[in-house]
Amino acid sequence: MTEEEKQKQIDAAVERLNAKRDPEVVAKEQEEARIIAEKQAKNHSGTEAARARINPDFLIDDNPQSHIKHVIGVVSGKGGVGKSTVTASLAAAMRQRGFETAVLDADITGPSIPRMFGVHGPAVGDGTYMYPEVAGDGTKIMSINLMLDDEEAPVVWRGPVIAGVVKQFWTETLWGDVDYMFVDMPPGTGDVPLTVFQSLPIDGIVIVTSPQELVQMIVKKAYNMAGMMNVPVLGVVENYSYLECPDCGKKISVFGESHIEEVAKELNIPVMAKLPLDPKMAERADNGEIYNNSVDPFDGACDILSNL
Numbered sequence: 001m002t003e004e005e006k007q008k009q010i011d012a013a014v015e016r017l018n019a020k021r022d023p024e025v026v027a028k029e030q031e032e033a034r035i036i037a038e039k040q041a042k043n044h045s046g047t048e049a050a051r052a053r054i055n056p057d058f059l060i061d062d063n064p065q066s067h068i069k070h071v072i073g074v075v076s077g078k079g080g081v082g083k084s085t086v087t088a089s090l091a092a093a094m095r096q097r098g099f100e101t102a103v104l105d106a107d108i109t110g111p112s113i114p115r116m117f118g119v120h121g122p123a124v125g126d127g128t129y130m131y132p133e134v135a136g137d138g139t140k141i142m143s144i145n146l147m148l149d150d151e152e153a154p155v156v157w158r159g160p161v162i163a164g165v166v167k168q169f170w171t172e173t174l175w176g177d178v179d180y181m182f183v184d185m186p187p188g189t190g191d192v193p194l195t196v197f198q199s200l201p202i203d204g205i206v207i208v209t210s211p212q213e214l215v216q217m218i219v220k221k222a223y224n225m226a227g228m229m230n231v232p233v234l235g236v237v238e239n240y241s242y243l244e245c246p247d248c249g250k251k252i253s254v255f256g257e258s259h260i261e262e263v264a265k266e267l268n269i270p271v272m273a274k275l276p277l278d279p280k281m282a283e284r285a286d287n288g289e290i291y292n293n294s295v296d297p298f299d300g301a302c303d304i305l306s307n308l
Contacts, residue, residue, distance in 0.1 A: 050201035053230045058198040060167050065129060066175035068102075070308050072182050072234070073196055073205040075226075077218035079110075079187040082239040083208040085285060086275070087184040088116045090206070091139050093295035093302050099179035102132065104169050105143030106196060107186045108162045109155050114145045118288020121146035129174035137291035142173045159191035166195055180305060189225045197229035203308055204234040206272060206301070211241055211258040219263050234304055235272035236264055243277045251276075272301035 050071065051059060062068075074087040084107060091101040105113040114120065117135035123146040124131055132140040144165060145151050155162075175181070183200065185193050196202065207222045209215050219236060226233050238260040242251040254277055264271045274297075281293045295302070 048201075050203050054198065054201065059201070060171055060199045063129070063171050063173065063175065066173070066178070068175060068178045068181050070180045070203045070305070071201055072180060072305065073185055073193075073200075073202050073231070074182055074208060075185050075193060075205050075222045076187045076208045077189075077221040078214075081187075081208050081210045081218075082275075083187065084110075084112045084184050085116065085281075085290070086206070086208045086237050086239060087182050088113055088285070088290045089293065089295070089298060090301060090305070091180070091182045092137055092291035092293070093298040094180050094305060095137050095139055095291065096295050097302055097306065100138075100177055102140035102175055102178045102181045103142075104166075104173075104181060104183045105141065105145070106166045106169070106183050106192050108144050108157070108165055108192065110186060111143045111145040111155075113184055114141055114143045114151075115288060116285045116290040117141055119146070120151070121148065123147060125174075130169075130172055131174055135291060136289070139291065140175060140178065142169045163191050163195040166192055167199055170200055189221060193225065194229075197226070197231050202231050204232040206234055207236045207269075208239055209236060209260065210239050211253065211255045211260065215259050216263050219260075219267070223267055223269070233267070233269050234308075235270040235301065236260060237272050237301065238274045240277045241274040270300075270304065272304060273297050 072090070074083055074090070076083040087103060091103050095101045103113050103117075105111050107113075114133065117133075117137075117139060119133035119135055119141050121133070123133060123142065130142065132142045133146055134140055144155055148155075157165075183196055183202070185196060205222070205226050207219055209219050212218075215238075223233055238258060240255055241253075241258055241260075243254045244251055258274065260271055260274070276297070278293075281290075284290055284293050
């Protein structure tokens with residue numbers, strides 16, 4: 001007997017049993033099963049699709065106590081473009097939309113995420129798992145700065161050690177239920193981005209840049225690395241795009257005219273946001289209250305992420 005014939009016999013037996021039961025009860029059970037199946041498909045579609053792209057020899061095991069639906073990498077081709085600020089802001093913006101959010105701070109040698117969210121270590125654990133710190137808005141944070149006795153102490157480690165810590169943050173942190181995890185990666189195309197792309201089920205990356213003549217080269221470096229690793233590029237965010245005059249409202253291009261639209265069109269990726277140079281935003285980040293900034297500039301980015 002073939003598998004198909006066996007399944008037909010099972011289905012026929014179920015139908016005979018259901019025929020003897022209350023039709024309303026049967027209909028209710030079927031509807032509940034349908035709803036559960038839809039939720040499961042929705043909850044796991046992002047990371048399952050990501051896992052299918054990754055070489056199973058490199059993919060690290062999930063933490064059985066953590067259920068993370070979508071993993072978003074935030075990258076930049078160079079430093080100094082406000083990548084960590086964008087990472088924190090995306091997490092806060094998605095949190096305001098009602099999603100459970102988390103930030104895995106993979107910028108081991110330059111961790112700034114805890115400071116922006118106003119969380120401090122030392123992080124604690126139970127001997128099996130580490131517990132993430134929780135910011136004032138509910139965003140979960142894990143960072144090397146939460147593991148150090150002195151937050152200002154430098155981390156002077158070689159690449160393989162740093163990559164190992166990033167993996168530990170994924171497997172040994174009790175993340176719980178998370179809708180969107182944002183991985184803040186160090187600038188460039190070194191060990192950590194390579195480790196994250198190969199080991200974590202990344203749904204896609206957001207590239208952060210600034211309005212300079214070098215933007216094309218910078219964005220393309222990150223874009224091409226993602227292509228080599230078979231990771232989708234969700235879009236690009238231009239930070240420091242303009243300064244708005246507080247008196248007349250005129251937009252001033254402090255760092256030169258933007259070229260991001262041209263580059264995005266050439267690469268066929270969306271411009272997710274063009275963010276202003278806002279002193280108040282920087283002040284709130286310094287005070288550990290980045291989640292109190294306006295998230296309006298991130299509406300476009302949030303729409304794209306919500307549809308993953």
